[in-house]
Amino acid sequence: MKKIKSIALMLVAILSLSILTGCSSNNESADKAETRVVKTSKGDVEIPANPKRIVDISGSSEELVILGYTPVATANVDSYDTENVPSYMADTFKDTKVVGHSMMDTMDIEAIIEANPDLIIMAPRQEKMYDELKEIAPVVMLEDYSNDWEANLKQVATLFDKEDEAQAWLDDYYAEAKKIGDEIKKAKGDQSYVVALASSGQFMIFSEGGMGTILKDDMGLKQPANMPKQDSITLPTVSIEGLSEIDADNIVVIGMESDKQDLAKNSVFNEIRAVKDGNYVFLNASPFFSQAYNPMGRKLLLEEVKNALM
Structure with a gap:
């Protein structure tokens, strides 16, 4: 009888060990499935497969939203109101904390810690914070694609x-x-368009950046033959006389309210052909200056541009 009991106990022990081993194996598989390894400029980084609390200081918060992730903290701010997210993202980011400006090299580290992230996304310009940030959560440093949204x-x-x-x-x-x-071309014919940022009495021309590329590349609208060349990410700058020499059929100016008032009183500006013909549109710098550099903002601009030009 004792022998039978011993055998029975041994079988129970073996069965229990098998169950525990199986559970352990399943847990390990589940753990592996919950993370993934990504290649970054800092080497391979293990990140959550489905992060719940992303802090983004790279300026990619709109990209995250498109992919189904709303960050708990962001540095996507309005360039003219750096304490707040752009107005067109206010509802989406109503529960998202601002921890800095994505174009800056430092952020509010205490606010990042308080956000309790399980993933941090940063840009090369913030590299000096990398070691400090990786003590908080896994960190991915993105490549810098400049204006290539x-x-x-x-x-x-x-x-x-x-x-x-x-x-x-x-x-x-x-x-x-x-x-x-196509709708704009059908309504207005084969006209040319220029987009400029008013800045201290001069104009930065969006030749190969921002809203200028929405009109030229995405909508297929024509730019004037006299457009200044853009050799880097820096926008070319012209005077009011230079803007007149570009001689566009349509002019879109982005600026602050003070710029709008100054231009309304400027005799040289009001003699520009597009202005005299009533083909001049003024858009507020907040949020329109930086909106075109972000994907959700860019998409929202399509209807804005249509309404402004037609």
Whole structure:
């Protein structure tokens, strides 16, 4: 009888060990499934497969929203109101804390800690914070694509294996942009367009950046033959006389209210052909200056541009 009991106890022990081993193996598989390793400029980094509390200081918060992640903290702020997110994102980011300005090299580290992130996304310009940030949570340093908003969306999508979602969003965006561009051309004919930022009595011309590329590249609208060349990410600058020499059929000026008032009183500006012909549009710098550099802002601008030009 004792022998039978011993055998029975041994079988129970073996069975229990098998169950525990199986559970352990399943837990390990589950743990592995909950993270993924991504390649970054700082080497391979293990990140949550589906992060819940992302702090983004890279300026990619709109890209994250497109992919289904609303950050708990952001540095996507209005360039003319750096304490707040752009007005068009206010509802989306109503519960998102501002921890800095994405174009700066430092952030509010205490606010980042308080956000309790499980993932931090940063840009190369904030590299001096890298070691400090990686003590808080896994950190991904993105590549700097400057003005290439599409490339940035795609690299953020790669982090989460969501390239297909990003491409579908881009396809929808470009289809809508072309449709609106065709509507504008049908209404106004083969006219030319220039977009300029008013700055201290001069104008920075969006030749290859910002809203200028929405009109030229995405909508397919024509730029004037006399556009200044842009050789870097820095926008070329012209005087009021230089703006007149560009001789666009339509002029869109982005600026502050004081710029609008100054231009209304400027005799040289009011003699520019597009202004005299009533083909001049003024848009507020907040939020329109930086809106075109971000994907959700860019998409919202399509209807804004249509309404302004037609």
